[in-house]
Amino acid sequence: MNKPLDYIFPNPPEGLDPRQLDPARVPQHVAVIMDGNGRWAKKRALNRLRGHKAGIEAVRETIRCASDVGVRYLTIYSFSTENWKRPEDEVVGLMDLFAKTMLAEVDGLHEEHVRVRTIGDVSALPEATRAAFDEAWEKTRGNTGMTLAVAVNYGSRQEILHAVEGCVRRALLEEAEGRDPLAAVSEEAFARGLYTTGMPDPDLVIRTSGEMRISNFLLWQIAYSEFYCTDVLWPDFDRYEFLRALLDYQGRDRRFGAVK
Known part of the structure; x- marks a missing residue:
């Protein structure tokens, strides 16, 4: 944050103090x-x-x-x-x-x-x-x-199915190449198939x-x-x-x- 709190919140309603906000948190x-x-x-x-x-x-x-x-x-x-x-x-x-x-x-x-x-x-x-x-x-x-x-x-259910499909495809590729297909299944691998990847x-x-x-x-x-x-x-x-x-x-x- 590079703007002071009184600039961001110039006219707070009574009882609300912007100075209570900790910019570090x-x-x-x-x-x-x-x-x-x-x-x-x-x-x-x-x-x-x-x-x-x-x-x-x-x-x-x-x-x-x-x-x-x-x-x-x-x-x-x-x-x-x-x-x-x-x-x-x-x-x-x-x-x-x-x-x-x-x-x-x-x-x-x-x-x-x-x-x-x-x-x-x-x-x-x-x-x-x-x-x-x-x-x-x-x-x-x-x-x-x-x-x-x-x-x-x-839709999150749709997104989850999309991520599952990605894991299955990677698992089948691993198996076809003689490797353990379960190596393609992890929380990290699943998250890479979500729409929010990178966030x-x-x-x-x-x-x-x-x-x-x-x-x-x-x-x-x-x-x-x-x-x-x-x-x-x-x-x-x-x-x-x-x-x-x-x-x-x-x-x-x-x-x-x-x-x-």
Whole structure:
């Protein structure tokens, strides 16, 4: 972090002190399950797509704040493999929103040295949406700041099956060449087949809107992640809500199964 806390959090609400944040203990990887766009819109008698559009500002704010405080990896759960079951007009609108938002934001992300990548099966996305994410990756792939991983058409069960398939293929190759096929099976080899290869496991998972579900998100990777759930609906999630999550995380005693 190279920006002072009072610059990142200039107008904290009463009772929230940014100076309590220890820059040396900021989580390396934060993953966010963004939930509540539809309920936010319903409370205002708007259609669900208006809620998704309102959530873009929360995404923008979270990216900026995470980068400023020193988070190295931020993963946002944008569209799951199950979300295809939603009404067609909502899905079409979301895909268009993803493409337009990515193209509108990529230059600013590049200026902030953020690297943008996707996790999930992007081959199933509409061409314009896929092209926007590809363009963002090509433009920012050499950046050395925070990595933003957009989980789109992502499902952890699907991802696990993909990784298992990779292990099986390697095991068959080992066997065909006269070596022990089990040598191809290990946690490290399995992890290399995940969409998140090259990224550390999340330290902190944030879920908004009061829900208490994992929703098929990073099942392998969050084995020892800390969870922070808030009743705040995603469009209302701002840098101060992010600060609350970070402070809560820094109050945890992470033992990873050991006794201290």
